[in-house]
Amino acid sequence: MTSFDAALARLAQAAGPLDSQSVPLAVAAGRVLASPVHARLASPRVAVSAMDGYALADATTRAGDWLEVIGEARPGLPFGGEVGPGQAVRLFTGAPLPPGADRVIMQEHAERDGGRVRFTPGYGPAWHVRAAGSDFAEGALLLEAGTLLTPRALLAAAAADMAELTVYRRPRLAILGTGDELAAPGTAASQPFAIPESVTLGVAALAADSGAEVVWRGSHGDDLAGLTERAGALLAMSDLVVVTGGASVGDYDFAKAMFAAHGLDLVFSKLAIKPGKPVWFGRSGDCLVLGLPGNPTSALVTASLFLRPLLARLQGRPVAAALPWRRLPLAAPLPPTGDRETFVRTIWDEAGLRPVRNQDSGAQLALAQSEWLVRCPIDTPALPAGTVVSALQL
Numbered sequence: 060m061t062s063f064d065a066a067l068a069r070l071a072q073a074a075g076p077l078d079s080q081s082v083p084l085a086v087a088a089g090r091v092l093a094s095p096v097h098a099r100l101a102s103p104r105v106a107v108s109a110m111d112g113y114a115l116a117d118a119t120t121r122a123g124d125w126l127e128v129i130g131e132a133r134p135g136l137p138f139g140g141e142v143g144p145g146q147a148v149r150l151f152t153g154a155p156l157p158p159g160a161d162r163v164i165m166q167e168h169a170e171r172d173g174g175r176v177r178f179t180p181g182y183g184p185a186w187h188v189r190a191a192g193s194d195f196a197e198g199a200l201l202l203e204a205g206t207l208l209t210p211r212a213l214l215a216a217a218a219a220d221m222a223e224l225t226v227y228r229r230p231r232l233a234i235l236g237t238g239d240e241l242a243a244p245g246t247a248a249s250q251p252f253a254i255p256e257s258v259t260l261g262v263a264a265l266a267a268d269s270g271a272e273v274v275w276r277g278s279h280g281d282d283l284a285g286l287t288e289r290a291g292a293l294l295a296m297s298d299l300v301v302v303t304g305g306a307s308v309g310d311y312d313f314a315k316a317m318f319a320a321h322g323l324d325l326v327f328s329k330l331a332i333k334p335g336k337p338v339w340f341g342r343s344g345d346c347l348v349l350g351l352p353g354n355p356t357s358a359l360v361t362a363s364l365f366l367r368p369l370l371a372r373l374q375g376r377p378v379a380a381a382l383p384w385r386r387l388p389l390a391a392p393l394p395p396t397g398d399r400e401t402f403v404r405t406i407w408d409e410a411g412l413r414p415v416r417n418q419d420s421g422a423q424l425a426l427a428q429s430e431w432l433v434r435c436p437i438d439t440p441a442l443p444a445g446t447v448v449s450a451l452q453l
C-alpha cells in the first residue's frame with residue numbers, strides 16, 4: 060500500500076495550475092492571484108493626520124500659548140497655505156498635513172476661543188502623523204502570485220488601486236455519488252432500504268469552499284454501462300471529476316471501472332491510511348479523477364486530505380497551503396496505530412483535542428461533531444493525554 064506522504068507527492072506532481080483570467084475586484088474574493096499585486100500609489104499618498112485635532116509646528120508651540128487658526132483640512136481636501144509660527148490648522152483624521160506643520164494635537168487637548176486655540180499641558184509625546192508611504196510605497200509588492208484572496212488580501216488589492224485582478228480559473232468540478240441504495244435527501248424514508256445520498260452534498264460544499272466551481276452533482280446506481288456513459292459526460296464538462304463510493308473490492312464497486320473505457324491512468328490507489336484506504340486518483344485525458352470511499356466519514360476525511368490540496372494545486376497554490384497542520388495537545392489518551400496511518404476525529408475542548416467516541420468510518424453524526432483530525436503515523440505507540448500532536452482542522 061502507498062503511504063499518505065507518497066500519495067500527496069504524486070498528486071502534487073500530477074496536478075498543475077489551470078489558466079488564468081482577469082476579474083473585477085468585487086467578485087475576486089476566494090480566488091487565487093496568478094499575478095502579483097504592486098501598489099499603483101503609496102499609502103498614505105502624503106503625510107496625514109491620525110487624529111481629529113490641530114496641525115502645527117512643534118518647535119514653535121508651547122502648551123498654554125494661543126495660536127491663530129488659519130484654516131481647515133479634511134481627507135481629500137488639503138489646506139491651501141502654509142503653517143507658520145503661532146499658527147495652527149484645524150484638521151480631521153486622514154487629512155493631509157499642511158506644509159510647515161509636523162505634528163497634530165488631539166482636539167481633546169485643545170481649548171478653542173473663536174479664531175484662536177491653545178493646548179493644555181501634557182498633550183503627550185505622540186505626534187499623530189502618518190508619514191507618506193509609511194504603510195506601503197508606490198510600486199511596492201503587496202501580494203505575491205499564489206496568494207488566496209482573503210478579505211484582508213482583497214482589501215490590500217483595492218488599496219493598491221487595482222480595478223481588476225489576474226486570478227487562476229476556478230476548477231470545474233463534477234461530483235458523482237454511486238450506489239443503488241442512494242436516494243435524494245427527502246425521498247429516502249418513503250422507499251424501503253434506501254438511504255439518503257449525503258456524501259456528495261458534503262464534498263460539494265468542501266470543494267466550493269476550496270475555490271471549485273461545482274458544474275454537476277448527482278448520483279447513479281451500480282450499473283457499469285450507465286456509469287461508463289455518465290463518466291464520459293462528466294469528463295467532457297470538467298477539469299476534475301470526483302466519484303464517491305464503489306472504490307473498494309466488492310462485486311458492485313465500479314468507480315474505477317467506469318473510467319476504464321475513457322483511458323484512466325491511475326496515479327495512486329489503495330493507501331496505508333485509516334479511514335480512507337480505498338481512495339484513488341488518476342487522469343483521463345485532460346481531466347483529473349479522484350475516487351473517494353463511500354463511507355461518509357472516510358469520504359469527508361479523504362476530501363480534506365486530498366481534494367483540498369488538489370484544488371489548491373489547480374489554483375496555483377502548494378499542497379501545504381491546503382494542509383495547515385498545527386501542533387496541539389491531546390486532552391485524552393490515544394490507542395496505538397497499526398500498519399495504516401490513522402487520522403483520528405477529535406473535538407477541541409479547553410484541555411486540548413479529545414477524540415469523538417464513534418470512530419466508525421461510516422459515521423455521519425460523529426463526523427458532524429468532529430473539528431480536528433489528529434495525524435498518527437504508522438506504528439505510533441499509545442499516546443498519553445498532554446502529548447503534542449499534528450492536527451488539521453476538518
Ligand SMILES: Nc1nc2c(c(=O)[nH]1)N[C@H]1C(S)=C(S)[C@@H](COP(=O)(O)OP(=O)(O)OC[C@H]3O[C@@H](n4cnc5c(N)ncnc54)[C@H](O)[C@@H]3O)O[C@H]1N2
Nearest residue numbers: 236255256257258259304305306307312336352353354357
Ligand atoms: N473485503 C473488503 N471490504 C471492504 C474493504 C476492503 O479492503 N476489503 N474496504 C473497506 C473500506 S476501508 C471502506 S472505506 C469501504 C469503502 O467502500 P466503497 O468506496 O466501495 O463504498 P460503498 O461500498 O459504495 O459504500 C460504503 C458505505 O457507504 C454508503 N454510501 C456510499 N455512498 C454514499 C453516499 N453518497 N451517501 C451516503 N452514504 C453513502 C453505502 O451505502 C455503504 O454503506 O469498503 C470497505 N469494504
Ligand code: MOO
Nearest residue numbers: 334335336357420
Ligand atoms: O478505510 Mo475505510 O475508510 O476505513 O472504512
